[in-house]
Amino acid sequence: MFSYNLKLAVHSFKRAPSLYFLVVLTLSIGVGLLCANLALVSSMAGDPIPEKSDQLFHVSMNTWPTDQPDVEPFHILRYRDAMKIVESELPKNSAAFYASGVYARDAQSKSLKRFDSSVRATTPGFFALTNAPFAYGTGFAKSSGMEVVIGDELNKNIFAGKNSVGKTLELDGELLTIVGVLKPWTLRPLFYHATEGRAFNLTDDIYAPLETAIDLGWSIHAKSSSTDRYKSVSSTRDLNVFYLQAWVELENKTKQQAFQSYLDNYTQILKDAGDHPLDILNELRDVNDWLLQLKLVDQKILAFTLASILFLCVCIFNASSLLLSRFHSAKFEVGLRRAIGASNKQMLMQGITESVVLGVIAGIISLLLSWLFLKLSINFLPGLADIAVLEPRLLILGVLLALVTSVSSALYPLYRANRYTISAELK
Amino acid sequence: MNNVSRIYRNDTIQTHALRDFSLEVKSGEFVAVTGPSGSGKSTFLNVAGLLDTFDQGEYKLDGISVHGLKDDELSRLRNEKIGFIFQSYNLIPDYSIFDNVDMPLRYRGFNSAERKRRVEQALEKVGLASRAKYLPSQLSGGQQQRVAIARALAGEPKILLADEPTGNLDSLMARQVMELLHDLNQEGTTIIMVTHDADQAREVSRNIQIIDGQISDFKIYAPLQSLDKYKNEQSDESIKTPEVIDV
Numbered sequence: 304m305f306s307y308n309l310k311l312a313v314h315s316f317k318r319a320p321s322l323y324f325l326v327v328l329t330l331s332i333g334v335g336l337l338c339a340n341l342a343l344v345s346s347m348a349g350d351p352i353p354e355k356s357d358q359l360f361h362v363s364m365n366t367w368p369t370d371q372p373d374v375e376p377f378h379i380l381r382y383r384d385a386m387k388i389v390e391s392e393l394p395k396n397s398a399a400f401y402a403s404g405v406y407a408r409d410a411q412s413k414s415l416k417r418f419d420s421s422v423r424a425t426t427p428g429f430f431a432l433t434n435a436p437f438a439y440g441t442g443f444a445k446s447s448g449m450e451v452v453i454g455d456e457l458n459k460n461i462f463a464g465k466n467s468v469g470k471t472l473e474l475d476g477e478l479l480t481i482v483g484v485l486k487p488w489t490l491r492p493l494f495y496h497a498t499e500g501r502a503f504n505l506t507d508d509i510y511a512p513l514e515t516a517i518d519l520g521w522s523i524h525a526k527s528s529s530t531d532r533y534k535s536v537s538s539t540r541d542l543n544v545f546y547l548q549a550w551v552e553l554e555n556k557t558k559q560q561a562f563q564s565y566l567d568n569y570t571q572i573l574k575d576a577g578d579h580p581l582d583i584l585n586e587l588r589d590v591n592d593w594l595l596q597l598k599l600v601d602q603k604i605l606a607f608t609l610a611s612i613l614f615l616c617v618c619i620f621n622a623s624s625l626l627l628s629r630f631h632s633a634k635f636e637v638g639l640r641r642a643i644g645a646s647n648k649q650m651l652m653q654g655i656t657e658s659v660v661l662g663v664i665a666g667i668i669s670l671l672l673s674w675l676f677l678k679l680s681i682n683f684l685p686g687l688a689d690i691a692v693l694e695p696r697l698l699i700l701g702v703l704l705a706l707v708t709s710v711s712s713a714l715y716p717l718y719r720a721n722r723y724t725i726s727a728e729l730k
Numbered sequence: 731m732n733n734v735s736r737i738y739r740n741d742t743i744q745t746h747a748l749r750d751f752s753l754e755v756k757s758g759e760f761v762a763v764t765g766p767s768g769s770g771k772s773t774f775l776n777v778a779g780l781l782d783t784f785d786q787g788e789y790k791l792d793g794i795s796v797h798g799l800k801d802d803e804l805s806r807l808r809n810e811k812i813g814f815i816f817q818s819y820n821l822i823p824d825y826s827i828f829d830n831v832d833m834p835l836r837y838r839g840f841n842s843a844e845r846k847r848r849v850e851q852a853l854e855k856v857g858l859a860s861r862a863k864y865l866p867s868q869l870s871g872g873q874q875q876r877v878a879i880a881r882a883l884a885g886e887p888k889i890l891l892a893d894e895p896t897g898n899l900d901s902l903m904a905r906q907v908m909e910l911l912h913d914l915n916q917e918g919t920t921i922i923m924v925t926h927d928a929d930q931a932r933e934v935s936r937n938i939q940i941i942d943g944q945i946s947d948f949k950i951y952a953p954l955q956s957l958d959k960y961k962n963e964q965s966d967e968s969i970k971t972p973e974v975i976d977v
Binding site for chain 1: 805808824881
């Protein structure tokens, strides 16, 4: 019966192509616009590391050395505070890092072309903590040493994407050996550094050992605060310079509580020693909680998404009224089929088959329109470039949404068509 | 049908389209239903064909009481036991003759080979086997009505209900269609035909006249061909109680 219903649907489309074109177009625009918005919201509100987002915690501490700070704990830490975190054996993994930047070139290359590269100066636990995917080699094992891990993009730019483990990079005049190369890696949002408007940046080009970066004086390319004067990063270890972010991986509540106590004890000792005058206020926030606190989802985009949902409702009503007129004009055939033995259920299935076919067509067109809307958005708002991405699950959602809207827009017309008295339909 | 009433109501008036209507049609009969416009002929045919409901009374089709049946069951009864022939043929214009005749069989769940056999057999019976791939618009009015008859016959129903089957045809084509209906009746098909044509009404085995939703006159013009045949084959006792289709 399904193939027969399919055949009837095609017949029906051939009879009123303009009307069905309008129905498909109406639904496609509605679904396409909503999908484009959902793509933006999904990028902004998505879970970047769902496999363990509830086990990774951002650490904020209240160790500002004077009595005039915010009541909120600070998201950047001093070197000695960060080291206290990394030293702890409670977390399964931990990382302390800061963002920097260097110019990079292949030390063996005759070309002097250098690539402006973002650097993550980090402790070695970063790779296991973030599940960084390695294409070649591994992460570095110590926080010091002239070794680096590079990202896929930089590897493509300098080494044409080949295995570059063992090769030497010249980074701002210093020679460092590559020990690992990452696969293409997208974190949306970039949870480990979602502050200062970086939430939708790409992952870094270079990952260097923290101590090495500090020793080499690689500058801080992110928010920093201090109560002490300093000339170079290399002199920050003992000063009140706040610039490191710290993350820990705590596998269960018990460890979480234990680590909270560990931090609280540490800051209490500091306070007792006169290091800071503040209340003990240390915060552990898991990935989603942390991203939520940072309010990454743009309120304007949320409002526009709501408007898109309402617009889709209008599209469904329009499509429904078009289909109602179509079904009304097909009353005779409905009556005839009912008279010769089709049940209401069979007529309903015929109508639903037709609307499913419409939904599939509308789904495909809506995905093309979504893509087009996103491209246009990027043209007008270049800042959306890294967010405006149609992920596979959104493609599936788009087709499903088109199917649901198509079937729902046909429900009332079908209900009406099945309420006609057969004898009246045949007159 | 036994004391069947059908009342149409609106805000101000109610119309008794059928009033305590009782009729029994035997298997193999060819019954003509006549009467002036608005007398209740079409309502009778709609109720008989399960296209409309009734308010009171009892109606048994082939021994099955239809009162209270669900939509699915009524649809199955229509599909299996009734063949409809409409005045304006009611063919779907953009379907081939084959597809038009095939329609009721689709809802019966037959496989394609069985459907093909039945469609070809029905078209053969009405003399249009060679036109299976034509569209209705490529046929004359008489031929289109024969296609409609083939569609009604394809499901091998117990009864044919014809609503002025020659109403849209010229006299020659009307004659051909009537001859076809008579041939089918000769072969044992039970037919109830609504007509305005007094001559056609006289050609059949029984003519009932409806006025104001009730049978006002009742005439038997000709013996039942199929019953004669039936009588020849059965014992004397069974002649007194022939097989009936209750309508």
